[in-house]
Structures are given as structure tokens and as C-alpha cells.
Amino acid sequence: MHTDHGDHGLPAPATKAGQEGLDALLTHPGKALIGLDLDGTLAPIVADPEKARAHPEAVPALAALAPKVAAVAVITGRPAEVAVRNGGFADVPGLEHLVVLGHYGAERWDARTGEITAPPPHPGVAGVRTELPELLERLGASQGTWIEEKGRAVAVHTRRAADPQATLDQLREPLTGLAGRHGLIVEPGRMVLELRPPGMDKGVALTEFAQEIGAGSVLYGGDDLGDLPAFSAVDRLRTNGTPGLLVCSGSDEVTELRERADLVVEGPEGVVRLLAALAQRLD
Numbered sequence: 001m002h003t004d005h006g007d008h009g010l011p012a013p014a015t016k017a018g019q020e021g022l023d024a025l026l027t028h029p030g031k032a033l034i035g036l037d038l039d040g041t042l043a044p045i046v047a048d049p050e051k052a053r054a055h056p057e058a059v060p061a062l063a064a065l066a067p068k069v070a071a072v073a074v075i076t077g078r079p080a081e082v083a084v085r086n087g088g089f090a091d092v093p094g095l096e097h098l099v100v101l102g103h104y105g106a107e108r109w110d111a112r113t114g115e116i117t118a119p120p121p122h123p124g125v126a127g128v129r130t131e132l133p134e135l136l137e138r139l140g141a142s143q144g145t146w147i148e149e150k151g152r153a154v155a156v157h158t159r160r161a162a163d164p165q166a167t168l169d170q171l172r173e174p175l176t177g178l179a180g181r182h183g184l185i186v187e188p189g190r191m192v193l194e195l196r197p198p199g200m201d202k203g204v205a206l207t208e209f210a211q212e213i214g215a216g217s218v219l220y221g222g223d224d225l226g227d228l229p230a231f232s233a234v235d236r237l238r239t240n241g242t243p244g245l246l247v248c249s250g251s252d253e254v255t256e257l258r259e260r261a262d263l264v265v266e267g268p269e270g271v272v273r274l275l276a277a278l279a280q281r282l283d
């Protein structure tokens with residue numbers, strides 16, 4: 001939905017609600033919460049998740065913006081420790097109060113302490129971990145399909161398969177069955193099906209953190225299906241009187257967020273440009 005650029009390179013939201021969210025952020029930045037996804041939003045998508053890194057301008061833009069707003073939270077499906085490493089978020093001047101909510105909010109890393117808090121692991125993950133390789137073999141999953149070990153979850157990636165989408169579609173139902181037998185859920189994403197514990201999502205994580213800091217406005221940016229609960233959380237906050245701005249980091253792989261966003265920017269490059277423009281505007 002949109003991309004006209006106003007002053008300070010700030011794109012204009014395409015919706016009234018989004019414009020109200022942006023106005024609230026600019027008028028009272030000290031009450032604004034900035035929530036951002038990592039992979040596909042702050043970090044460009046690459047074939048090997050271990051090699052994913054934040055866009056080179058992401059940390060500088062965040063470090064310029066964070067001291068001017070109430071809080072910045074990175075809300076990601078990654079384990080918090082991995083997100084902090086891949087993002088390069090530790091020990092950055094300006095990011096002393098950054099919070100990373102990993103595993104869709106189940107884990108929390110605070111830059112202030114450098115510590116991670118997390119609930120006990122879900123017992124079902126061990127069973128899934130054991131059965132998964134044999135199941136993939138039995139299903140004849142295409143070459144290039146591989147399992148990412150995430151500690152509190154396991155993810156099956158198909159990006160490196162000859163036909164990533166067809167392979168994903170083939171695996172969806174059997175993996176949902178396997179997850180269900182062990183009390184887990186399947187979290188679909190960009191060429192990935194993650195088998196993870198239920199009970200937490202990015203919407204819950206964003207809402208709880210907004211309440212914790214008493215946010216007066218919320219900007220949330222994401223690119224993937226796992227970000228939809230956070231979009232819904234912003235919608236609910238808006239209904240209850242807290243202005244919000246929904247930003248989609250656009251890609252060809254996911255269309256759902258594009259349709260619901262107030263502002264669509266072109267991938268992580270567009271996201272960091274937006275963050276830098278906000279920081280500059282708040283100078």
C-alpha cells in the first residue's frame with residue numbers, strides 16, 4: 001500500500017489508521033514501541049539460516065532510533081541467543097535497552113543484563129526430534145529438505161529443494177500430524193514448517209510487552225505468516241485506543257501481510273530506510 005515519500009524520506013501510510021499511528025509516534029516518541037521481526041524484515045533472506053545477518057544498516061538505524069522512543073523489541077521465531085548473534089545486537093551504544101523476544105516470545109533477552117529468560121522446554125520436542133528424520137525419509141521428501149535444530153523447536157526447511165513450495169505443501173499435513181501427536185503446533189513460514197510448543201505467538205508477545213512499558217503507540221514490522229498475530233495485536237490495540245502502524249517488509253513469497261499493512265516497503269532495505277528516516281525526523 002504505499003510508498004510515496006514525504007519529508008525526511010518518510011513514506012506515507014496508505015490508511016487513516018496507519019497515518020494516525022505514525023502521527024502518534026512522531027508526536028509522542030517517548031511513548032512509542034517499535035516492534036520488529038528479524039528474518040526477512042531486519043535481515044535479508046538467504047538459503048542458509050546460519051548465514052543470515054542483519055542488513056548492514058539495520059543496527060545503525062536502530063541505534064539512532066532507540067534512544068528517541070520508549071522501547072525497541074525484536075520479536076522473532078529464532079532462539080533469542082541466535083537472534084542476538086545474527087542481528088549483532090549485543091553491546092551496541094544506543095541499544096542498551098533493546099529487548100529480543102525469541103521463539104515467538106517464549107524467550108526474552110534484555111540488552112541491559114545480557115541474560116535470557118525462558119520457560120522449561122516442552123517435552124514433546126524430544127519425541128518429534130526422534131521421529132522426524134524417519135518420517136521425512138518415508139515421505140520421500142525432496143533432496144535439499146533439511147531439519148533445523150532450534151532447541152525449543154525443530155524446523156523443516158524446503159528452500160533448497162528443487163521445488164520449495166511443492167515440497168512444503170507435500171509435508172504440511174504429515175508434519176501437522178506428527179506435531180499434534182506430541183502436543184506441538186506447526187508454524188508455517190517462508191519455505192519452512194516449524195514444529196513448536198503452543199501457547200505463545202508474536203501477538204501475545206507484542207501485547208504483553210506494550211502493556212509492560214505502557215506504550216502509547218505501536219509500530220510493528222514483519223514479513224512472514226508468523227507476524228500475522230502481531231498485526232492482529234496492533235489491530236486490537238487500535239480498537240482499544242492505542243494508535244498503531246503496520247509495516248510490511250514486502251516479498252514475492254508472502255502476500256497476506258501486504259494486504260493488511262498500512263505501509264509496504266521493499267524488504268529489509270526498505271525497513272532500514274524507514275527506521276533511519278524515523279530517527280532523522282525525530283532529531
Ligand SMILES: O=P(O)(O)OC[C@H]1O[C@H](O[C@H]2O[C@H](CO)[C@@H](O)[C@H](O)[C@H]2O)[C@H](O)[C@@H](O)[C@@H]1O
Nearest residue numbers: 038039045046047049052076077159190191192
Ligand atoms: O520470526 P523470524 O525472525 O522471521 O524467523 C522466522 C524463521 O526464520 C528463519 O528462516 C527464514 O530465514 C532463513 C534465512 O534467511 C531462510 O533460509 C528460511 O527460508 C526462512 O524461513 C529461521 O531459520 C527459522 O527458524 C525461523 O523460524
